Amino acid sequence: xxxxxxxxxxxxxxxxxxxxxxxxxxxxxxxxxxxxxxxxxxxxxxxxxxxxxxxxxxxxxxxxxxxxxxxxxxxxxxxxxxxxxxxxxxxxxxxxxxxxxxxxxxxxxxxxxxxxxxxxxxxxxxxxxxxxxxxxxxxxxxxxxxxxxxxxxxxxxxxxxxxxxxxxxxxxxxxxxxxxxxxxxxxxxxxxxx
Amino acid sequence: xxxxxxxxxxxxxxxxxxxxxxxxxxxxxxxxxxxxxxxxxxxxxxxxxxxxxxxxxxxxxxxxxxxxxxxxxxxxxxxxxxxxxxxxxxxxxxxxxxxxxxxxxxxxxxxxxxxxxxxxxxxxxxxxxxxxxxxxxxxxxxxxxxxxxxxxxxxxxxxxxxxxxxxxxxxxxxxxxxxxxxxxxxxxxxxxxxxxxxxxxxxxxxxxxxxxxxxxxxxxxxxxxxxxxxxxxxxxxxxxxxxxxxxxxxxxxxxxxxxxxxxxxxxxxxxxxxxxxxxxxxxxxxxxxxxxxxxxxxxxxxxxxxxxxxxxxxxxxxxxxxxxxxxxxxxxxxxxxxxxxxxxxxxxxxxxxxxxxxxxxxxxxxxxxxxxxxxxxxxxxxxxxxxxxxxxxxxxxxxxxxxxxxxxxxxxxxxxxxxxxxxxxxxxxxxxxxxxxxxxxxxxxxxxxxxxxxxxxxxxxxxxxxxxxxxxxxxxxxxxxxxxxxxxxxxxxxxxxxxxxxxxxxxxxxxxxxxxxxxxxxxxxxxxxxxxxxxxxxxxxxxxxxxxxxxxxxxxxxxxxxxxxxxxxxxxxxxxxxxxxxxxxxxxxxxxxxxxxxxxx
Numbered sequence: 001x002x003x004x005x006x007x008x009x010x011x012x013x014x015x016x017x018x019x020x021x022x023x024x025x026x027x028x029x030x031x032x033x034x035x036x037x038x039x040x041x042x043x044x045x046x047x048x049x050x051x052x053x054x055x056x057x058x059x060x061x062x063x064x065x066x067x068x069x070x071x072x073x074x075x076x077x078x079x080x081x082x083x084x085x086x087x088x089x090x091x092x093x094x095x096x097x098x099x100x101x102x103x104x105x106x107x108x109x110x111x112x113x114x115x116x117x118x119x120x121x122x123x124x125x126x127x128x129x130x131x132x133x134x135x136x137x138x139x140x141x142x143x144x145x146x147x148x149x150x151x152x153x154x155x156x157x158x159x160x161x162x163x164x165x166x167x168x169x170x171x172x173x174x175x176x177x178x179x180x181x182x183x184x185x186x187x188x189x190x191x192x193x194x
Numbered sequence: 195x196x197x198x199x200x201x202x203x204x205x206x207x208x209x210x211x212x213x214x215x216x217x218x219x220x221x222x223x224x225x226x227x228x229x230x231x232x233x234x235x236x237x238x239x240x241x242x243x244x245x246x247x248x249x250x251x252x253x254x255x256x257x258x259x260x261x262x263x264x265x266x267x268x269x270x271x272x273x274x275x276x277x278x279x280x281x282x283x284x285x286x287x288x289x290x291x292x293x294x295x296x297x298x299x300x301x302x303x304x305x306x307x308x309x310x311x312x313x314x315x316x317x318x319x320x321x322x323x324x325x326x327x328x329x330x331x332x333x334x335x336x337x338x339x340x341x342x343x344x345x346x347x348x349x350x351x352x353x354x355x356x357x358x359x360x361x362x363x364x365x366x367x368x369x370x371x372x373x374x375x376x377x378x379x380x381x382x383x384x385x386x387x388x389x390x391x392x393x394x395x396x397x398x399x400x401x402x403x404x405x406x407x408x409x410x411x412x413x414x415x416x417x418x419x420x421x422x423x424x425x426x427x428x429x430x431x432x433x434x435x436x437x438x439x440x441x442x443x444x445x446x447x448x449x450x451x452x453x454x455x456x457x458x459x460x461x462x463x464x465x466x467x468x469x470x471x472x473x474x475x476x477x478x479x480x481x482x483x484x485x486x487x488x489x490x491x492x493x494x495x496x497x498x499x500x501x502x503x504x505x506x507x508x509x510x511x512x513x514x515x516x517x518x519x520x521x522x523x524x525x526x527x528x529x530x531x532x533x534x535x536x537x538x539x540x541x542x543x544x545x546x547x548x549x550x551x552x553x554x555x556x557x558x559x560x561x562x563x564x565x566x567x568x569x570x571x572x573x574x575x576x577x578x579x580x581x582x583x584x585x586x587x588x589x590x591x592x593x594x595x596x597x598x599x600x601x602x603x604x605x606x607x608x609x610x611x612x613x614x615x616x617x618x619x620x621x622x623x624x625x626x627x628x629x630x631x632x633x634x635x636x637x638x639x640x641x642x643x644x645x646x647x648x649x650x651x652x653x654x655x656x657x658x659x660x661x662x663x664x665x666x667x668x669x670x671x672x673x674x675x676x677x678x679x680x681x682x683x684x685x686x687x688x689x690x691x692x693x694x695x696x697x698x699x700x701x702x703x704x705x706x707x708x709x710x711x712x713x714x715x716x717x718x719x720x721x722x723x724x725x726x727x728x729x730x731x732x733x734x735x736x737x738x739x740x741x742x743x744x745x746x747x748x749x750x751x752x753x754x755x756x757x758x759x760x761x762x763x764x765x766x767x768x769x770x771x772x773x774x775x776x777x778x779x780x781x782x783x784x785x786x787x788x789x790x791x792x793x794x795x
Contacts, residue, residue, distance in 0.1 A: 043648035045655045124654040143651045169295040170636020174629045
C-alpha cells in the first residue's frame with residue numbers, strides 16, 4: 001500500500017518535473033495561434049478592420065475579436081478563420097467595407113508633385129520616389145490597400161482593377177445547369193433520358 | 195528489312211485505362227504535305243511558346259529578311275522569334291491570339307514583300323566539331339520549341355547536365371483522332387527526323403534512339419526503317435497498340451519502357467528525354483541548315499473542310515487564310531478547334547495566327563461533333579475511373595472541384611491529371627470533367643500565387659514596421675543627445691558670463707533695486723487696493739469726517755457734555771481721511787509716473 005503510493009508519488013514528481021522543464025525550455029516564441037491567424041489573412045495591410053495591419057488584427061482575433069472584419073479576404077478568409085478557430089462563420093461586417101475586386105494603385109506621373117506623402121502611407125513600401133521627384137508604384141508589390149489615395153494632395157493616384165493576364169487566366173467552373181434543369185427543347189430530335 | 199542490323203523491335207508494356215475513339219485519320223493523311231502560298235500579312239505573337247514572352251528587336255517600318263530575328267528570348271525558358279518571310283514590319287500591337295480566353299496578345303505584324311528572300315545562311319555539315327554548347331546555343335537561337343503541342347523551348351531539355359540520359363525517345367504516337375501532321379511528316383521526311391535524332395542523341399550522350407509509334411501508321415514505320423537503313427542510324431522501334439492517350443509523354447514512356455515518371459518528376463529522372471518527331475526534324479533544319487523555326491506542318495481537317503490535308507504553314511499565318519486555302523465551308527462549320535477533338539479548344543477569333551504549337555485545325559460540322567449538351571448528375575458508374583490513363587479517381591476529383599475543395603482535390607493527385615479527356619469521353623452523364631479539373635487547377639495556381647504575394651507583403655510590412663521602430667528609437671536617441679548638448683552649452687555660457695560680466699551684474703542689481711523701491715511707493719496706504727478703490731475709501735472717510743464735524747457743531751450748542759468725546763472722534767476721523775487722501779494722491783502720482791514710463795520701456 002505505502003510502496004504503491006510512494007511509487008505513484010515518485011512518478012508524479014518525475015513527470016511533473018519533466019513537464020515543468022519542458023514548459024520552460026521549449027516555450028514557443030510569441031503566440032503560435034496569432035501566426036496561424038496571420039497566415040490566413042490576405043496581408044493587404046489596408047487597415048479596414050480598424051487595426052494598423054494584418055498582424056495586429058490577428059492578435060486582436062486571438063484575443064477574441066470578431067473574425068468578419070476583413071473585406072479584402074472576404075468570405076474565403078472568414079470561413080478559413082472559422083475553421084481554424086472553430087467558431088461560427090459570420091457574414092462580412094459591412095461596417096468595415098465590402099469585398100471588392102483586387103486593384104492596384106497607379107500614380108498619374110505627370111501630375112505627381114513629389115511630396116512623399118503616399119510613400120509614408122504605403123504599408124508595404126511599394127511606392128518608389130523621393131522629395132520633389134516623381135513617384136511610382138511597384139505594381140507587383142502593391143496590395144491595393146487604398147491607403148495612399150487619401151494623403152495625396154493633388155489626387156493623382158488611381159486604383160485600377162488588376163487585369164487578368166494570359167498566364168493568370170484559367171477556365172471558369174462549368175455552369176451549374178444540368179440536363180434536368182434545362183427546359184425541354186422545342187425541337188427535341190434526340191431521345192433525352194429526361 | 196526484318197532482321198536488319200540497324201533496326202531492333204522492342205517489346206512494349208501497357209498503360210491503364212485509355213479509350214478507342216474513332217480515328218478519322220484517313221481524311222487528312224492520304225495526300226502529301228502542300229505548301230501554303232505566301233500570305234500577305236503574318237502576325238507573330240510574342241507569347242506563343244511556354245515561358246516568358248519574347249522581346250521585340252525590330253521597329254515598325256524595318257525591312258527584314260526571311261529568318262532574321264525579330265523578337266529575342268527573355269530569360270531561360272523563352273524562345274526567339276524569326277521573320278517567316280522577307281518583308282516590312284507593319285505593326286507591333288495587341289492582336290487576336292488563339293487561346294480559349296480570347297485575350298489579345300502583343301504581336302508583330304509582318305507584311306510580306308513576296309520575294310521570300312532568305313538571310314545569309316550558314317549551314318553546319320560538321321556540327322560534331324562545333325561542340326555541344328555551340329549546338330545547344332544554335333537550337334536556342336533558332337527559336338526551336340516543342341512542336342507536339344505544349345510549345346516548350348527545346349534547348350532547355352539539353353541544358354540539364356545533372357541527369358544521365360540513356361535513351362532518346364521519339365514520340366511518334368500521335369494518338370489524338372483527326373491529327374495526321376506527324377504521320378505525314380514521318381512518311382515524307384523520316385530522314386530529317388532521324389538526322390535530328392542523331393544530333394539530339396549526340397547532345398545527350400544517349401545510347402539508344404527509341405521510336406514509340408502506334409500501329410495505325412504502317413507507312414510511317416516503313417519510312418523509318420528505310421531512313422535508318424539509308425542513314426545507317428541504329429534505332430529501336432516500339433510499336434504500340436492504337437489507344438488514346440498513348441502519345442502523352444508520360445504514357446508513352448510507361449508503354450515502351452514500363453516505368454512511370456515519378457509524381458512531380460521529369461522523364462530525365464528515368465534517364466529519358468522525349469521529343470516529338472516534328473521537333474527533331476526542326477532541330478536538323480536549324481542545326482545543319484541554319485533555318486530557324488519559321489514554319490510547321492499543320493493538319494486542316496473536319497467534315498466542313500473540302501480539301502482536308504496537311505499544310506506546310508508559315509508561323510504567323512492567319513487561321514482564316516489557312517482555312518480558306520483548305521476550302522473550309524464556313525456555313526457548314528460549327529466551330530474551329532485548334533488541336534484535336536479531345537484536348538483542343540475552340541478558337542475565339544479566326545484572325546488569330548497559326549503559332550509554333552498549332553498541330554491541327556479541326557473544323558467539324560454540327561453533326562460530326564455536336565456541341566456540348568447540358569450534363570446529367572453523376573450516377574457513380576465508375577467508367578471514368580476505368581478510362582483514366584493515370585489511375586486517378588475522376589469522380590472524387592469532380593466532387594472536390596465542384597465544391598472548390600482544393601485541398602481534397604490535391605489529395606486525389608489532381609496535379610497528375612494530364613487533361614486527356616478520356617473520363618469525359620466515357621461519361622454517360624456527359625459531365626465536362628476535364629473542364630472541372632482545369633478550373634480547380636487554375637484555382638489552385640491562383641491561390642498559390644496569392645499566398646506567395648501575401649507572404650511577400652507580410653515580410654515587407656514587417657520590415658517596414660521594424661524600420662519605423664528603429665527610426666523612432668534613433669530619433670529619440672538623437673533628441674536626447676541634442677538636449678544634453680544644449681544643456682551643456684547653456685551651462686558653459688552662464689559660467690562664461692559669470693566671469694566676464696560683473697558690470698552687467700551691478701547694473702541688473704541697480705535696476706532690481708529701483709523696481710523694488712517703486713513697488714514700495716506704489717503700495718503705500720491700504721495694501722493691495724486699486725486706484726479707484728483708494729479714491730472711494732478717501733471719499734468715504736471724507737464724508738464720515740464731514741458728518742462728524744457737523745455733529746460736533748450741533749453738540750456745541752445742544753449738548754455741551756458730549757463735546758469732548760465728539761472732538762476726539764472727529765479728530766480720529768480727520769486723521770483717517772487725511773491719510774487715505776494722501777494714499778490716493780500717492781497712488782495717482784505713481785500711476786502717472788508709470789504711464790509716463792511705459793513708452794520708454
